[in-house]
Amino acid sequence: MDKKQVCELIEQILDSGAFKRAVLSRPKQKQTLRADARLVMLKTGQVLQLASYQADGKALHRNVPREQAPQELIAWMLAQFKQLNLITTGGDCQIMANSQDVFHVVNHIRLDQAQKTQVQAHDAKKSYILPEAPTPFLNLLGVMDPQGRVYDKKRAKFRQINRFLEYVRDAVDKLPDKSGLCVYDLCCGKAYLTFALYYYLVEVRKLDAVVYGVDRKQDVMDHCAQIAQQVGFDRLHFSCGDIESVRPAQRVDIVAALHACDTATDVALAHAVKWNAQVILSAPCCQHELAGQMRADAQNGLWKQPLLRYRMAQLLTDALRTQVLELCGYAVSAVEFIDPDQTDKNLLLRAVRTAKILPRAKREALMNSYLENTARYGVSPTLAVLLRDRLEM
Numbered sequence: 050m051d052k053k054q055v056c057e058l059i060e061q062i063l064d065s066g067a068f069k070r071a072v073l074s075r076p077k078q079k080q081t082l083r084a085d086a087r088l089v090m091l092k093t094g095q096v097l098q099l100a101s102y103q104a105d106g107k108a109l110h111r112n113v114p115r116e117q118a119p120q121e122l123i124a125w126m127l128a129q130f131k132q133l134n135l136i137t138t139g140g141d142c143q144i145m146a147n148s149q150d151v152f153h154v155v156n157h158i159r160l161d162q163a164q165k166t167q168v169q170a171h172d173a174k175k176s177y178i179l180p181e182a183p184t185p186f187l188n189l190l191g192v193m194d195p196q197g198r199v200y201d202k203k204r205a206k207f208r209q210i211n212r213f214l215e216y217v218r219d220a221v222d223k224l225p226d227k228s229g230l231c232v233y234d235l236c237c238g239k240a241y242l243t244f245a246l247y248y249y250l251v252e253v254r255k256l257d258a259v260v261y262g263v264d265r266k267q268d269v270m271d272h273c274a275q276i277a278q279q280v281g282f283d284r285l286h287f288s289c290g291d292i293e294s295v296r297p298a299q300r301v302d303i304v305a306a307l308h309a310c311d312t313a314t315d316v317a318l319a320h321a322v323k324w325n326a327q328v329i330l331s332a333p334c335c336q337h338e339l340a341g342q343m344r345a346d347a348q349n350g351l352w353k354q355p356l357l358r359y360r361m362a363q364l365l366t367d368a369l370r371t372q373v374l375e376l377c378g379y380a381v382s383a384v385e386f387i388d389p390d391q392t393d394k395n396l397l398l399r400a401v402r403t404a405k406i407l408p409r410a411k412r413e414a415l416m417n418s419y420l421e422n423t424a425r426y427g428v429s430p431t432l433a434v435l436l437r438d439r440l441e442m
């Protein structure tokens with residue numbers, strides 16, 4: 050194909066409404082890693098928004114009017130890249146150019162089978178705290194390639210990390226004292242979120258912080274420690290052990306406990322409360338404990354269906370956890386962690402220690418509510434057992 054034919058093909062794809070994005074790859078110069086382009090709606094009309102990702106971590110953006118989009122895309126490709134991929138709802142098309150600007154096109158797009166996409170408003174585009182740009186720790190953790198392209202199978206994880214960082218940002222803003230922060234991530238597992246937490250606090254916010262990840266899997270902790278060393282995160286430490294055995298040597302400001310299974314979440318929450326952590330971020334999962342305690346005949350058999358009983362027990366577990374945390378002096382909110390269609394483990398409990406002591410009457414009412422609720426369902430949650438001294442039960 051010649052240049053005019055390629056421009057016509059791009060025009061046809063853009064006109065069809067099936068266009069999702071263009072990806073430019075195989076750069077001709079070392080400083081540029083890759084680039085992409087999307088249609089975006091501005092107040093002045095549609096534009097093609099071009100983003101180019103540089104080896105120094107910067108991302109350069111430029112908008113071109115919709116009517117010039119095919120010519121600009123081709124000019125951009127010829128100047129800087131060897132390959133252009135057009136991604137549509139009806140398949141993909143690969144365009145390559147040789148040094149004589151002769152185009153080779155492999156077109157798998159079936160526009161007759163394509164669905165229309167909606168061009169997003171510019172401000173609807175998600176701006177992530179961690180951009181989709183080369184980030185060594187995310188590369189070593191297998192979330193993105195060295196050029197900063199998030200692997201398809203890790204896209205949900207990438208969104209989750211960014212969502213988590215938004216909550217961390219809000220939490221950090223609320224901290225009365227941001228000097229010498231000490232952060233624990235209990236049950237950190239492969240530590241995607243621990244690394245992100247460190248990166249955000251130390252590299253983005255430039256705070257003086259030390260972050261500890263704890264998990265009982267030795268090989269996983271060794272691997273994480275090795276990556277931390279490789280990327281130069283010298284105040285990020287990993288230790289292997291049960292969270293019950295963690296004894297911090299200093300004031301603890303933030304505790305994260307993400308997807309700590311079943312009552313491991315309670316152990317983590319109880320530690321955080323005993324350490325007087327300012328902020329607790331916990332994404333509970335596998336809430337089995339109360340399902341095993343709730344009787345089928347509770348509330349006149351309302352929960353006799355095992356599946357419904359299990360789901361009710363999950364909600365009850367977290368609702369009772371919020372009451373216990375409130376009784377311990379925290380302001381708690383239960384928020385959605387990531388899109389509900391990504392996982393059913395999408396609840397995040399955010400607890401921020403309040404300076405005020407609960408007024409006596411309010412505390413009594415809350416305690417009565419807690420006791421009535423546990424009696425009604427016939428349950429005795431671990432968190433209250435672990436914190437009985439604080440609750441004076």
Ligand SMILES: C[S@@+](CC[C@H](N)C(=O)[O-])C[C@H]1O[C@@H](n2cnc3c(N)ncnc32)[C@H](O)[C@@H]1O
Pocket residue numbers: 235236237238239240241242263264265266290291292293306307308309310313
């Ligand atoms: C589902 S993973 C979650 C990992 C990570 N926090 C995340 O959200 O991606 C749960 C981790 O908790 C660890 N774990 C469970 N109970 C633990 C305990 N009592 N002490 C230390 N680690 C524990 C497991 O080894 C596992 O790596």
